[in-house]
Structure formats: C-alpha cells, structure tokens
Amino acid sequence: MRAAVIDLGTNTFHLIIADISDANVQIIYKTNVPVRLGQGRINENIIIPEAFERGVETLKIFKQQIDKYKAQQTVAVATSAVRSATNGKDFVDAVRKNASINIQVIDGDKEAEYIYNGVKATGIINGTSLIMDIGGGSTEFIICDNNKLLWKKSYNIGAARLMQAYFHSDPISEQDKSAIINHLNNELTDLKEACILFKPNHLIGSAGAFETFAGMLLKEDIEIKNIKSASIAFTTYNSLSEKLIASTHAERENMPDLIELRVDMIVIAAILTNHILSMSEIKEISLSTYDLKMGVLYSFAD
Template identity: 30%
Template sequence: MRVAAVDCGTNSIRLLIADLVGGDLVEVDRRMTIVRLGQGVDATGAFAPEALDRVFAASADFADVIKASGATRVRFVATSAARDVSNRDAFFAGIEARLGVRPEIISGREEAELSFRGATTSLDLPAPYLVADIGGGSSELVLGDSTGVIAAESLDIGSVRLTERHVTTDPTTPAELAAITRDIDALLDATTVPLAEARSLIAVAGTATTVAAVALKLPEYDRTAVHHARLTADQLRATTTWLTTSTRAERAIPAIHPGRVDVIGAGALILQRLTDRLPVNALTVSEHDILDGTALSLA
C-alpha cells in the first residue's frame, strides 16, 4: 500500500510518500519546503496572509506529486503554529481545497508519540531513550523504550518562536542569548518528562539535522551522512557556540538551508541546554521523525 504523509510545522512543510511493506516503510519520495507558517504568530495569534500563501503554494505542488505517485491514503498533520491561531479555518479550507484532505491539528502528546515511533525504528541504543524534536514553534520531548512511550510533553520553545521573541541584532548579542537561555531553562526546569532516566538521546527534525551537518563539516547537506550520525557533547557545544555567535552571512553555507539561517542558533541552543541536563555524553541524529511516524500510522 502506497501512502503519503504531510507534516506542516512552524517553519517547514514536508512530504513523505512511501510503500508500507510488512509494517515497515520503503521510501518513494521525500521533500521539504520552507514556508515559515509561524511568521509572527507568537506576537499576533494569527497566520500572516503571506505565510498562508506560501503554505498553499507548497501544498498544491505536493498534491501534484501525490497524485502522480498513486498513493491511496493521505494524512496531513499540523503542529505547534496551527493549534491556537484565530484564523485556522482559512488554513483548513485552503489545504483541503488543494490536497483533498482536512488537516489534523494534533496535540503535543500525539506529535511526540509520532516522532518517537518514526525516530526509534531500526535503532539499537540503550533504553530508555529520549526523542527530542526541536521545531520552529515548539519542542517535543518523549521518553520511552521498546514497549512504547513512558512520558511525553510539548514545550513552547522553538527556533522561530525564540528568535522572533528575542533577537533583533546580527550577530545575536550576549543579552539576547541570555534571554533565550532563560526561556529554555524555565520550561526544561518544569517539564514532566523525567530527563534523568534517559540513557540515549535521539534528536530529530530540521534543527538537529542541520546542527549535525555543521558539526560534521559537510560541504553541503547530505541526508545519508546525517542520518544516525553520532555527535559528542563537545561537538554539539562547539557547533552551538559558532551558530549563536556568527553572523547570518557567515551561516549562509551550503550545509544550512537558507530558510534556517536566521533561526538555527536558537534551535541549537535548545538542543544544547537539553543535552546538558541528560546523563549522556553524545546524541544520535535521525532523519526519521514525525513524518515517518505519520506514514506508519496509515497502515
């Protein structure tokens, strides 16, 4: 059975077309477009018209790809940016008109569980493992083992949200970094997920994969090299320092997607502050995440 999963987040919209074979996914097509749907949402509580235009255009392109692929089941999930906006009916209508399916605004708990399912497939690591999905508007933390999820929570800290809230200069000033750090630490202090129980850390989504590409000093983004890459705590710390103190022009390198250049520093800092709290000395980066979990849910 061929299925199509679409994940629309705060910063990007992504498509996975895959065949479900014996409970596993065989990838047919995977693509991503930066749409910055969450532009200004933290301040206004509504989607900007230009942000909706960008996501509708990308969805129309995805609809053509899905139709040509012959996928028989489609699921569209939307996360942090779409949960509380005042004009989400316009978002629903525009997506349904283009893709023929109604978007599902999933809860933080379900977002975490789908990320966990996608990330932990085909990994042999000590359990329990913590899956961290650092997004644009929120970050999902889920602790689990081979039996499933033990604890999960969605935190309102993300690369776009924190950048828009605190960063006005280039490069980011120490005072701005301190403000971002305070927001991150406040929510990590209060999380209900027992971080100290984790024996492995798996980081997923665009922030983590971008940080890995920079840490590995890849000349350009290479999904194969990034998938299941292992970064030591020292590598992560050095990479985060560079990403948070460099200028936007300095970060405009092939390994970083242009749509992430301005927000990657805040995202890396979330990952760094989280890792510092865990009893681990390295993290594993996975290209498989909520998108893969969503596709698996169509079985």
C-alpha cells in the first residue's frame, strides 16, 4: 500500500509518502515547509490570518504531490497549534474545502503514542529511556523500555509558546532564563515524579531541535537526513548548549547548520533540554530522526 502522512506541526508542516508492506516502510518522497502556524499569537490560541493562509496554500501543494505519487491512503494529523486555537476548526474546514484533505486533530496522548512508535522503529531504545519531542506548541515526554511504553504526557511548553512568553532579551537574560525555569518547574512536577519512579538513564530527542543539535555537532561524521538515529556526546552537547544560550540573534544567524526557523527557538530548546537533563540526572543522549510522522506510517505496518 502507498500511504501519505501529513504532520501539521506548530512550526513546520511535513509530508511523507511511503510504500508499506509486511512491516516494511520504504519512503519514496518527503518534504517540509516552515509554515509557522503558531506565529505571533499562539499563547492567545489564535492562528493569525497570514499563518492561516500559508497553511492552506502549503496543503494545496502537498495534495498535488499526493496525487502525483498516487497515494492510496492519506492521514493528516494536526497537533498543538490547531487543537488549542479558537479558529482551529475553521482551519480544518478551510483545508477540507480548498485542498481536499481531511485533518485529524489529535490530543497530546495520541501524539505521544505516535512519537513513541516512530522512535521505537529506529531500534535505538536500549534500557529505560526518556523520549522528548520539542514542538512549537507542545513538548511530549515518553518513558519506555525495550518492550513497552511505561508513561507518557504532553505539555503546553513548546518552543514557540515559551519564546513568545519569555524570550524578551538579546542575548537571553538571566531574568528571562529564570522565568522559563520557574515555569518548567511548575509544569513538570509529575514528569519529575515519573523519572524518580522509572529512573530512565537515556534521553532520546525526537527530530526537530535534536536534529539541529546533532547536525551542528556531528556534521563532519554523518548526514542527518540519511540516518535513523545517532549518539550525541554529553559533554559536547553541554558546550554547544552553553554557546547557543549565551549567543546573540546575529551570532546565531551566522552559525553553520542552524536553519532560520530555529535561530531563536534553539535557545529555548537548549534551556528546556538542559532542565530535563538536570532534573533526571541522565548522562546519555541520542537523536531519533523518526518522530510522529514515522510513527503514523509504522502504524499502517502493524
């Protein structure tokens, strides 16, 4: 069967088309567009008109590719930006009318489940692990071992939300950093309790910001787009995160392997990741390039 999956993220829309047979997934086409659906007013739960229009136009183009490759089934899933927006239903209706795509708005639990399925397909889970997927609107955490999912939760602490609420200085000030950390401490009490209970010793970052971290650290050794997973050395990650957090916007703009979409959000991602590493006392970090969209594809193969 040929299937298409669209992941309508808060920052980026992804399209992936694959042939699926007997638990084997062969990707034949993929693309992504930095739609920035959460631009400007995500914390007010509104998709602004410019972002609304970009989203619809992008999905019209995606539909052309889906038709070109003759996909027999299409699944489009929307996450935090659409599910929290007061005009989210209007967006879903506009896409159905103008792009002939039916969007499923999934809750945070389902999002975490798909992320787990995607990461599991890489084979990287070894022992008790904490999977972390930093989105623009939400961040998902999943604790699992080699055999099963143990605990999962989605929090409205995505990079775009935190950036719009707290990132008001350049470089980011101690005051702004403290405000973020205080917010995380208040939001993540049950995650901390879960880490104490299950004792994960491996942090697996699902795509997104972790692809950026890995790309900046491992660029001479691997091509991120050609791998399923990679190890990230704890000490070199710490050095990179300190550099990113201390840098100005202009300095980050000139850093190689840092895409425009993440020039500012990578600071938030580094602060968030550092907080999780400190809270969990984890010293082993890996990247999984498989995330929600791959989890949806592999659900076809089950």
